[in-house]
Amino acid sequence: MNEINLDALVQYVSTFGVKLLVGLLILVVGLKLATILSKRLVASLSKQGRLDEMLVHFFGSLLRYTIIAVTVITVLNQVGVQTASLLAVLASAGLAIGLALQGTLSNIASGVMLIFFRPFRTGQYVEVAGKAGTVKNVSLFTTELATPDNVQIILPNSQVWSGSIINYSYHDTRRVDFLIGISYEDNIDKAFSVINSVIGGEKRIHAKPAPQVVVSELADSSINITVRVWVTSGDYWGVKFDLTKQFKESMDANGLSIPFPQQDVHLIQSA
Template structure:
């Protein structure tokens, strides 16, 4: 009697298990991905990854069942696979760390694509978020690819989280300047700027009595999309208004008194 005849039932069993496992694995993957797509708050990239893991888990389980059917001891095989998995994990610990960080970033969403973010020593616009890396475009148009492990382990500043932003800057005037006049001059500039909001009201107050100047903190509020326009256009506008209003702008100086 041939081996095939002796094991006909086992072969048929393997074929049925393989077909069923392939079908179930595909169905489980589609269910996981479909769950991710059905909820806008969940990230599809993560659920595609989880769906693939679920599919392979079903196939591996089916393989163990088939081996057991033929009388092959699977306990030792599982132990060998576990040891091999540990060795691979140790060899790829940096990559796995980025993978774990990528899952955390996708799940907890400290930022999203399109946000202006400062993280891992880089400041720019988030271009894409994958399971292993985050791509950012800097303001000088550089494409920076950062491992997720470096981002998750450091402070993340999301400049796009709130729709309205305060823009802090310092306006310095000479000692002896009329502070009420200075504030009025700054108020003219803020009121005339197209992107400075009236509510919340801008904040303008003396912050520091410096060595050669009186420093005022100027904090107008604007929509996040206009943050950089306000930040880089107001200082020049304030400077020009100070000149028009005859307000002295200080410079570093040393006053020497002659002894009598």
């Protein structure tokens, strides 16, 4: 009797051992295949250049996780686990899992919305969830930004999708605004001439819409002149910095002053 049980045990262990080895082999091959095929898909789609980079990486991730899921189910079948029963148990536990992972599921849902509706793309400068930076990557869970001083910011997709999205790079052109104050003793027409001369010498400024130079306010200490010019979005900061410097230098060269805030103080002496 003991010999029969021992033989049965040996036969069972041998059979299960073979199944386990085959299952491990399938798992290793499946994981390797998932990585290789996802990378090849990303490379192929990127080479064609028809899809946005965010969509390319999304399809790559989708293919990878699909292959991994199929591999895991195949391995479980190989070692004798009844996957139909397992799926039924997982389905019955779906509500509890959903409640426990509602934050994660929300990030995935938001990631899908961001990828397919594409309110912004990789390389664009945006402001989302109170943070601003250049979009580096959008995955199923997070959005990665880089600030102008190259600091990495990683935001949950649910925060990005649920709030306001300001995309500074969406349009091809942007308006650059300047506020220049001159003294009440200065000649306004002369100031206009100096400002227009600086604008005319800057080739990055667009002719249409035409630049605008107007008196916007008679302030306490200065006459404020608002200057508005249109540039290509990528030239925004370069024009902003360069013209700020040129306006100051040109005004100094033409005897126009930029007054400091002033207050008149009257001392009243009581008798």
